[in-house]
Amino acid sequence: MNIRISTTKFALWSSLLVFIISQFLAACGGSSPTSSNKPVDLTLWTYPSAQEVGNPPPDWFFTKEVREKLNINLKVTFVPYGDDGDTKFNAAASANDMPDFFQIPQNNNIFLQWVKLGLIAPVDSLLPMMPQRTKDRYSDPQMRKVATINGKMYVLQEKAGLNKRLGLFIRKDWLDKLHLQPPKTLDDFYNVAKAFTFNDPDGNGKNDTYGFTATTGSGATGLGTNFQGIFGAYGLPGVWNYNTPGKVSLTLRDPNYLKVVEFLKKMSDAHLMDPDWTTLSGPDFRARWSQQGKYGIMPGDFCATICQGNYQPFDVNYPNGVWIPLAPPQGAPGTPVYLGSYSNVGTRIAVSQKALDAGKGPAIAKFLEWTNSGDGYYLAAFGQKGVHYKLDAQGNVTGEGVPVPFYGHEAAPINQIRSLVYNNSEAELKARYNSFKTKNGRTIDPIQIYQTIGTMPWQDQTSAFVIQPAANQGDINRYVDEALVQFITGQKPLNDGTWNAFIKGLDNLNVSDWEAQANQNLKDGGWL
Template sequence: MKIGTQKGLPLLLGLIVLILSQLLAACGGSTPSNNPNAPVDLSVWVYPAIPEVAAPPADWELTKVVRQKLNINLKVTLIPTGDDGDAKLNAAAAANDLPDLFQINTSSSSNSTFLKWIDLGLVSPVDKLLPMMPQRTKDRYSNATLNKLMTVNGSLYALQEATPLTKRQGLFIRKDWLDKLGLQPPKTLDDLLKVAEAFTTRDPDGNRKNDTYGFGAYTLSSAPTLGGQFDFIYGAYGLPGVWNTSTPGKISLNLRDPNYLKATEFIKKMADEKVIDPDWTTLKLDDYRARWKQGKYGIFVEDFCAAICQANYQPFDTNNPNGQLVPLNPPQGPDGKAYIGTFSQLGFRMGVSKKAMDGGKGPAIAKLMEWLNSGEGYYLAGFGKEGVNYKLDSQGNISTEGLAVPFTAHEVGPSIQIRNMVLNGTTPELKVRYPSFKTKNGRMIDPINVYQTFAAMPSLDVTSNFAIKTAANQGDVNRYVDEGLIQFVTGQKPLNDSSWNTFVKGLDGLGVSDWENSAQQSLQEKGLLNK
């Protein structure tokens, strides 16, 4: 056959097409997804660090740098807070379309959902990522307890960090009221009641009105307790939080301990003496905060920054220029016990979809996370542009002095929405995030000093309890306990040994014993049950 003949030309062209197609197939084609030099598309979903501001801008500096230096096309999506965020993640999981890398809420319900995703094969183990990001692993993923919590069937399924600030919440007391009334900070529960009575009845603000309360509170029924506002009172009886692990090899609800009744009786006494804001059973968090900022409460429980950081403290300072909020040690109970409450080491955590890992995106995820851990990535994601939003002083500490648009400015918020992926809780970092300031009358307030004071107070570590799965009817259990305790405290039901025993026995009708057995089994399986 002669190549140049008309007859042979179509055959020749067909052979060329066949050979080229086979070569392209063998090489994987020339599409970017199979080109080893092509950027990797990486989708990341996280909760916003600053919910009240917008998402990162279209011309975000961080995505440009990540593309140039890491060869990654980064697409960040902010997960809505609350129920909308849960719905968004659940919808993605139902469609087998979870993002490559995604943040997991640390609530018990979110953890239960995450475990279901693991069972369904939607989430990938992350063990093999750890050696790819050695410094971040050393700094953030080396906590044995946290890793046990995230281990299922011998494999690690989440990149779990310890929280930089574990004991944020504590008791505040109005020192100016103590001074005016000639009182000392209460050291015991009996002292607390006496001081609260004085704050309620002796016009500590001097306005000649009966408008102050010794203690302010609100309820939150997301767990079978009255909420964290009363934890220090149950802590005075050795029973803060939900679970009792004081008996080696056993776990049960604190409610079953006889001292839980005694603590509830003390709260009822406070209510009977009218030293608690009578609206405490219906107040929402915003209402509660509005009242202490108005100067209505002498003693209250609050997050250190929500009370004492400059922007949050300003309304209180405006309404009470001579007011002084200072930390109060948790009062001791009849046996000398004292806990401000409970705390968990659980912090920021991320999961990786199985689709992403199967698609070969593991190395890109590890590269991104390692880059964000320190150096340029840390500063850019956490504080914005150097010389514009932050600068480093001669000691290498972060500073905003003299900058027109510091990272603390509202307009910088969108550019640091993923800062929770990088923050590490070092003292220099905390000092610049929570700076000292002067009040209207010239007093200096140091929020980090207040935090450190709270952190030194006795508190019960309940990190291991995160292994406990929620009850199938958790909402019913929470409502039963919350409503029952409120009825006892407010006098809607008599509080005595008989009524209390009936109340506790009612838990059995909700299958709480099965929940306790499940909790014990979960802790035993992970080697986290007290021995």
């Protein structure tokens, strides 16, 4: 019996068979016969988790695994923090050579300019391609509002995990030695600081301690975030005053702002602050509290102060020293009190329009979904199993008993993109911020310290993220910062007349226009 099949029918059946096989292989994670095996080239620009430790090695195991598991050639570029990073990004934007996907700079204004220029792609189409990551990270309504511009999402926007990190810390061993209680008001704060300065709290017989010190700066208008706990005594923890419903204004204009400046001048006049406070660098400040034991009260990031590697120099030099979180002092009865302001805006990732036009969207989504959980997550967050971490009997990550623990200095270069994949689960936080014992046997739990700080009063200023900087922001910051330092240190007299002249001087910098713009930004974004 002769069986004859037409060429057309044969082609149809062949196509159907190829389709069925391709779907089967795709479901199994393989490649279809009709797909190209050529890897997709992806460029990722991100900020290093620890810029001081350097980049991963050229033969980084992470990019090798991405190639093998995802068929993606991933090239990672680490961008400098601050102005240098902005310059690098702007140069790429000017050349229309943006990376395929990237961690968005802190300067949101330059990002908005890239959106207007058409360099950034909406990311709505990527969300269905990474369902678990979208559910876990990109479903918060407030964050979707932050990510949306003209009705489209231009940002893969996560909610901040640890957003109440900066606390006030006080030497409990000094309090105990001098039979003092933690200060509850600014008057108490002054008196404790005075005792810490002049009553030899460390018992070395020398006049070498200071009651309180903080460093200036951080890019914000005013003395910076390190002084938030002091300005928060009068309910003014940030740049913007949120205490009047329906509008914002600069905290500088609130009469209570002057009261805080007068308090800091009183502290400075009495020599209760390190005289170098206006010029102290971060490393110098750290050396003076952790190695020289000079300060009794100070602001600090919970981990920079309490985590094992950061706390160790202090523990070596002062094994009986004890730092504890301090609640923000009250400025006056009836005024709100805040330890600081916080924002819910977390990690931000954008995709270039050029990458989407080149058809790289699915590969980007595939990579992000892979690093959201499972092997990809562990590899990016902690390193190689058995080398940098292992799982304990409960399935939790630990660095005990492995050659190069993930939390050690030696392992830091290979975990430089960990901040992109952290999910801030309870198990992860315990691994990242492990409990430890001090030289004298005390147990310190950094997460417990963080949680204690978080229970203190904070002001939500998430919406301030959408406020665009003034055109002359640098001039405004310099004018304000220089004047505050001069008032506090006595270089310029501080009285009602000089203060009013200072506030009036803001008009010469068009600060009122900036405030009007801020309120408009908030209204446009649906925040007011």
